[in-house]
Amino acid sequence: MRPTQCLAWLLLAILGLFSVVVYGDLPTAMSHSLSLSGQGRPTRATSAWAWSVVPLTAFLTLALVEWISARLPHKPELFNFSGKDDLLKLPREYHPPIIARMQRFLDIVNITTMLILLGAQIMIWQKALGAKSEAATVALIVGPSLLMPIMFLLLQGVNNEVDAAKRQWESRRNPRS
Numbered sequence: 001m002r003p004t005q006c007l008a009w010l011l012l013a014i015l016g017l018f019s020v021v022v023y024g025d026l027p028t029a030m031s032h033s034l035s036l037s038g039q040g041r042p043t044r045a046t047s048a049w050a051w052s053v054v055p056l057t058a059f060l061t062l063a064l065v066e067w068i069s070a071r072l073p074h075k076p077e078l079f080n081f082s083g084k085d086d087l088l089k090l091p092r093e094y095h096p097p098i099i100a101r102m103q104r105f106l107d108i109v110n111i112t113t114m115l116i117l118l119g120a121q122i123m124i125w126q127k128a129l130g131a132k133s134e135a136a137t138v139a140l141i142v143g144p145s146l147l148m149p150i151m152f153l154l155l156q157g158v159n160n161e162v163d164a165a166k167r168q169w170e171s172r173r174n175p176r177s
Contacts, residue, residue, distance in 0.1 A: 002103065002104065002107060004104055004107035004108060004111060005066070005069075005103075005107050005110075007107075007111055008062060008107055008110035008111045008114055009062070011111060011114035011115060011118060012055075012058055012059060012062050012114055014118065015054070015055050015058055015114065015117060015118045015121060016055050016059075018118070018121065018122070018125075019051060019052065019054070019055045019121060022125050023048065023051055025129070026046045026051065026125070026128050026129075027046060027128055027129070028045065028046055029044065029045055029046060030044070030046050030124075030127070030128035046128075054117050054120055054121045054124070055117075055121070057117065058113070058114055058117040058118075061110075061113055061117075062110050062113070062114065065106050065109060065110050065113075066106075066110070068106065069102075069103045069106045069107070072099045072102055072103060073095070073096075073099050076088065076095060076098070076099060076102070079102045079106075079158075081155060081158055081159065082159060083158065083159040083162035083163070086162050086163075086166055087162050087165075090162070090165055090166060090169055091169065094165040094168065094169055095165075097161055097165070098158065098161045098162055098165060101154075101157055101158045101161045102158055104154070105151075105154045105155060105157075105158060108150075108151065108154060109151070112144065112147055112151075115143075116140060116143075116144060119136060119139065119140045119143075120140065122136065123136050123137065123140065
């Protein structure tokens with residue numbers, strides 16, 4: 001298992017553990033979602049089902065992306081990016097380093113998703129207890145935006161790997177004499 005893949009699962013476990021540990025401290029009625037300003041929406045009776053929506057969403061998202069990642073060596077067309085057509089034209093022997101980059105990219109997507117959902121669950125818990133954290137709200141809004149350039153660079157790395165494989169394949173097919 002890749003270290004980045006382990007980190008995503010660890011974050012999911014932290015989210016699940018946090019949710020279970022603090023459930024008993026929740027008030028009998030609370031807001032189960034927040035507006036962009038960090039304000040709670042109308043309150044409802046606290047239930048295990050409502051409290052588990054965020055961790056369940058996190059688990060299902062992580063499982064789906066992991067499933068796609070595991071399928072990539074056999075079905076690289078599942079990963080949509082600008083160099084996909086070039087990748088699919090390459091012989092399979094050139095795919096492994098490209099697939100590895102795709103999988104690392106998906107791991108980073110999973111880590112980011114787990115961090116966002118963990119932050120959202122913490123904010124809902126804080127709001128239920130009467131606390132308000134503008135810093136957490138700003139972090140949840142601004143943080144993912146700041147990660148976009150990193151995601152772009154990682155995706156560009158996948159394209160660069162395809163270009164390198166394409167050049168290598170073409171040089172093997174047409175050696176200069």
